[in-house]
Amino acid sequence: MRHLQTFLMIEAVARAGSMRKAAEDMNITASALVRRINRFEDEFGAELFERLPSGVRLNSAGELLLHHYRATRSDLLRVQGQVADLSGERRGHVSIACSQALLPYFLPQEIARYRADHPGVTFSVHVRDRAQAEQDLASYSSDLALVFEPVYLVDFEVLHVIPQPVHVVMRADHPLAARLEIRLRDCLDVPHIAPSAKFGVRHLLDFAARRGSRRVSPVVETESFDMIRHYVRHENVIGFQIGIGLRDPGDGSLVFRPIAERDLPAGNLILGQMRGRALPVASARFAVQLAASLKDYAAGDVVERSGA
Amino acid sequence: MRHLQTFLMIEAVARAGSMRKAAEDMNITASALVRRINRFEDEFGAELFERLPSGVRLNSAGELLLHHYRATRSDLLRVQGQVADLSGERRGHVSIACSQALLPYFLPQEIARYRADHPGVTFSVHVRDRAQAEQDLASYSSDLALVFEPVYLVDFEVLHVIPQPVHVVMRADHPLAARLEIRLRDCLDVPHIAPSAKFGVRHLLDFAARRGSRRVSPVVETESFDMIRHYVRHENVIGFQIGIGLRDPGDGSLVFRPIAERDLPAGNLILGQMRGRALPVASARFAVQLAASLKDYAAGDVVERSGA
DNA sequence: GCGATGCGGTGCAAAAAATGCACCGCCCTC
DNA sequence: GAGGGCGGTGCATTTTTTGCACCGCATCGC
Numbered sequence: 001m002r003h004l005q006t007f008l009m010i011e012a013v014a015r016a017g018s019m020r021k022a023a024e025d026m027n028i029t030a031s032a033l034v035r036r037i038n039r040f041e042d043e044f045g046a047e048l049f050e051r052l053p054s055g056v057r058l059n060s061a062g063e064l065l066l067h068h069y070r071a072t073r074s075d076l077l078r079v080q081g082q083v084a085d086l087s088g089e090r091r092g093h094v095s096i097a098c099s100q101a102l103l104p105y106f107l108p109q110e111i112a113r114y115r116a117d118h119p120g121v122t123f124s125v126h127v128r129d130r131a132q133a134e135q136d137l138a139s140y141s142s143d144l145a146l147v148f149e150p151v152y153l154v155d156f157e158v159l160h161v162i163p164q165p166v167h168v169v170m171r172a173d174h175p176l177a178a179r180l181e182i183r184l185r186d187c188l189d190v191p192h193i194a195p196s197a198k199f200g201v202r203h204l205l206d207f208a209a210r211r212g213s214r215r216v217s218p219v220v221e222t223e224s225f226d227m228i229r230h231y232v233r234h235e236n237v238i239g240f241q242i243g244i245g246l247r248d249p250g251d252g253s254l255v256f257r258p259i260a261e262r263d264l265p266a267g268n269l270i271l272g273q274m275r276g277r278a279l280p281v282a283s284a285r286f287a288v289q290l291a292a293s294l295k296d297y298a299a300g301d302v303v304e305r306s307g308a
Numbered sequence: 309m310r311h312l313q314t315f316l317m318i319e320a321v322a323r324a325g326s327m328r329k330a331a332e333d334m335n336i337t338a339s340a341l342v343r344r345i346n347r348f349e350d351e352f353g354a355e356l357f358e359r360l361p362s363g364v365r366l367n368s369a370g371e372l373l374l375h376h377y378r379a380t381r382s383d384l385l386r387v388q389g390q391v392a393d394l395s396g397e398r399r400g401h402v403s404i405a406c407s408q409a410l411l412p413y414f415l416p417q418e419i420a421r422y423r424a425d426h427p428g429v430t431f432s433v434h435v436r437d438r439a440q441a442e443q444d445l446a447s448y449s450s451d452l453a454l455v456f457e458p459v460y461l462v463d464f465e466v467l468h469v470i471p472q473p474v475h476v477v478m479r480a481d482h483p484l485a486a487r488l489e490i491r492l493r494d495c496l497d498v499p500h501i502a503p504s505a506k507f508g509v510r511h512l513l514d515f516a517a518r519r520g521s522r523r524v525s526p527v528v529e530t531e532s533f534d535m536i537r538h539y540v541r542h543e544n545v546i547g548f549q550i551g552i553g554l555r556d557p558g559d560g561s562l563v564f565r566p567i568a569e570r571d572l573p574a575g576n577l578i579l580g581q582m583r584g585r586a587l588p589v590a591s592a593r594f595a596v597q598l599a600a601s602l603k604d605y606a607a608g609d610v611v612e613r614s615g616a
Numbered sequence: 617g618c619g620a621t622g623c624g625g626t627g628c629a630a631a632a633a634a635t636g637c638a639c640c641g642c643c644c645t646c
Numbered sequence: 647g648a649g650g651g652c653g654g655t656g657c658a659t660t661t662t663t664t665g666c667a668c669c670g671c672a673t674c675g676c
Contacts, residue, residue, distance in 0.1 A: 001351060003311040019624065032664050034625060043309060046391045053672045055623065061391040068387045072380045079376045083354045083369040276584060327653065340635050342654060361643045363652065 001076060006040050007069040009033055010048060014066060018055035074140040074277070081280040084120075092282030095124035097133040097142040099200070099269075100225045101164075101245030107146070110293055114286055121282045129198045137274040143283035146290065148242055149200030149267045157275040160291035162298035163266040165258040166201055167246055169232055169239040176238060177255045184208055184263035191237040193228050194218035200267055201240050208264045229254075244269060244297065269294070309384060314348050315377040317341055318356060322374060326363035375447075382448040382585070389588040400590030403432035405441040405450040407508070407577075408533045409472075409553030415454070418601055422594055429590045437506045445582040451591035454598065456550055457508030457575045465583040468599035470606035471574040473566040474509055475554055477540055477547040484546060485563045492516055492571035499545040501536050502526035508575055509548050516572045537562075552577060552605065577602070 009026060016022040019037065023030040041047050048062035058066065081092040094114075098107060103125075111123050128136055130150045136142040138155050148164060150156060168182055176182055176190065188209060194216055195202045205216050219237060222228060228239035229246075233253070246256045271290055273279060279287065317334060324330040327345065331338040349355050356370035366374065389400040402422075406415060411433075419431050434450055438458045444450040446463050456472060458464060476490050484490055484498065496517060502524055503510045513524050527545060530536060536547035537554075541561070554564045579598055581587060587595065 003314060006311060018622090020622075029665050030623095031625080031666080035663085038625080044391075045388065046395060051624070053623070060394060064387050064390055068383055071383065075376055075379065079372050080353060082372055083352075086368060087354060326651090328651080337636050338653080339637080339655080343634080346654080359653065361652070 004069070004073060004076075006036055007066075007073070009036055010040070010062070011066060011069070013037065013049065013056060014058045014062065017057065021055075070140040078278055078280040081282055085281045089120055090118045090282075091120040092118075092280055093122045093124070094144070094280075094283045094286045095126065095142045096144040096146060096283075096286075097126045097128040097136040098146040099130070099133070099148045100127055101148060101242050101269075102146055103127065104226075104245060105247050106244050106293075106297075110286075110290060114289055118282070118285075121286075130200055131198065137272070140274070140277075143279055144271065144273055144287055144290075146269070146271050147200070148269050149203060150270055150272065155275045156272050158270055158272050159287055160271040160294050161268050162294045164242040164244060164269045165261060165266040166204055166240055166264055167243055167256045167258050169229060169241055169246065169254060169256055171232060171236055172252055172255050174236055174238060174255070176257070179257070181260050182257045183260050185212065185214065187238060187240075187259065188214050188216065191219045191235075192216075193220040193222065193231050193237050193239045195225060195228065195240070196221050196223050199223075201242060204264060204267050205240060212263075242267065242269065312377070312381060312384075314344055315374075315381070317344055318348070318370070319374060319377070321345065321357065321364060322366045322370065325365065329363075378448040382451075386586055386588040389590055393589045397428060398426045399428040400426075400588055401430045401432070402452070402588075402591045402594045403434065403450045404452040404454060404591075404594075405434045405436040405444040406454040407438070407441070407456045408435055409456060409550050409577075410454055411435065412534075412553060413555050414552050414601075414605075418594075418598060422597055426590070426593075429594075438508055439506065445580070448582070448585075451587050452579065452581055452595055452598070454577070454579050455508070456577050457511060458578055458580065463583045464580050466578055466580050467595055468579040468602050469576050470602045472550040472552060472577045473569060473574040474512055474548055474572055475551055475564045475566050477537060477549050477554065477562065477564055479540060479544055480560055480563050482544055482546060482563070484565070487565070489568050490565045491568050493520065493522065495546060495548075495567065496522050496524065499527045499543075500524075501528040501530065501539050501545050501547045503533060503536065503548070504529050504531050507531075509550060512572060512575050513548065520571075550575065550577065 009022065012022040012025050013019055013033070016025060019034050020030045023033040026033065037048070044065070046061045047059065048065060049056035050059050077093070084091040096107075107125065111125075115121060115123075124142075126136060126142055128142075128145070128147070130147045133142070133145040133147045134150060134153045134156050137145050138153070144159075145156075168176065168187060170177055174190075176186055179186070184205075194205065197203070197206070202216070209216050219235075220227075220231060222231075225241055225245060228241060231237070232239045241256075243256070243258070248254070248256075271287065271294065273283075273287065317330065320330040320333050321327055321341070324333060327342050328338045331341040334341065345356070352373070354369045355367065356373060357364035358367050385401070392399040404415075415433065419433075423429060423431075432450075434444060436444055436450075436453070436455070438455045441450070441453040441455045442458060442461045442464050445453050446461070452467075453464075476484065476495060478485055484494055487494070492513075502513065505511070505514070510524070517524050527543075528535075528539060530539075533549055533553060536549060539545070540547045549564075551564070551566070556562070556564075579595065579602065581591075581595065
């Protein structure tokens, strides 16, 4: 859409912090960009940037305008999708911010299933921790968020919730693998690899450990759950992950066990959107499918998938 | 704002029903307009108009887009107002759709009071019946609506309500003027002038009359309450109006009396906006003032103003 | 202390986009 | 079947936008 080009430039300048850098990003000369910005500021009736010696920075007017622009752009895309939809094309785009646990099994399966019915719909999947996911929604960067234990900002609107107990991941020959029930203290007594503090799983572990006057002290701390799943094969430590991110590899090499609920209450896996926003048709429909699948998952498949 | 010019043209075409007429309205040639529309349709990915031999008409894609555009424009104006506000200018514009009863006394007084504090704020006052007022909100033509007995569409969000009994308006020498209490049947027994069916006052009268197996049969029916107030001076009939639209002229020539509540329950005067919409600062503040004034009015001044 | 560097901004000419004019084919009306 | 109104198009013109060269200014590094 051509009429929003000036806004694209404003956004680029805000991101780059400098008109010249932004001009390079947009493949135009600095002078052209400077004049567009200045002309728009004149028409708009207020400056959007503070001019600093080292460049420019959005002022509050600019922040307000940028937010308006993002809302406008997102709404226009929604309308465009709606129009394509009513002409029977079933086109559209879904952008979703999600926690890492969804990446290996759940989300690929869901996206593939959706695309089987609607091949014209494309997807963006953004891996975000729980705080970033909500920022993504607020800035219209993502339509949907599927996150474990979100921070719950005011603009987060919950579409569906399922409980997710934290599981222990370990090799089949780990001493704890034989236990029928795994207590939190057992986990903390043996060497463990854990995600860093910004993730929901770690947050729950830290909280529960403090309650028992213990501390989570991982031998390896990482931001990648993939790393966790693979590391336990190399050194015989235990890792942590929520059930939906785990599936039996089939060769019996890895074992998952939920941690006793009295020690560590299950966290929530939450599907949400930005409060009050009208989603594009494709995103709205995908959200419905996700909610249904989550419901099925919570109802039936937990045992099968978390068993050894 | 320049970047929305194409939308202005689309709106003009939709209104005119013909590209050539719209081009004249916009003071450009038909060819320029045709090409802008066609180019936009290409970029957008769908036609916005049905091409008929006699001209063009919006299709559903066009309707969707036009709604998006109106929302966008209104939001941009809101942002502009907010920015002006944070620079301390207190500029802005308030557009309000209201029933006729508010025109003679209440609204002028409120607007003047608001403008005394904020001289930079301008107003548009649109006289609308109760159905039109809600359409105005839905199409972003008005920020606020102050209407008697609205039809209550889904997108109408109530900000404040006060009850308004229907009053009888008559010359001081009318036989009913001497009564302490006026019954509905008394009104229907004597010649009367009444507003037409689309107004709330008439709606209440019709409903109550039917309940008593009577009919409202006015000697004059009009769309103007001004007409009603003045006509009763020339022929000795009774008229109807809600209290807020009446004030004693001071010379004792006219008399107002509420109709007995057991015959005709009081209607509601409602201040509202479009559901979920973020109002411009000026409109939001004016709405707060209106709500406060309505509350005061309902609490205290009714007796004084409706008395002879 | 003093160039060197990077910043936003400006004058001017070239390039690109939008517009106006004349005109086409079409359909309906009279 | 002629006339008028409709949307649409080729082409020259006008308007707008862009690129290039350059300015004044502040900062940083030596």
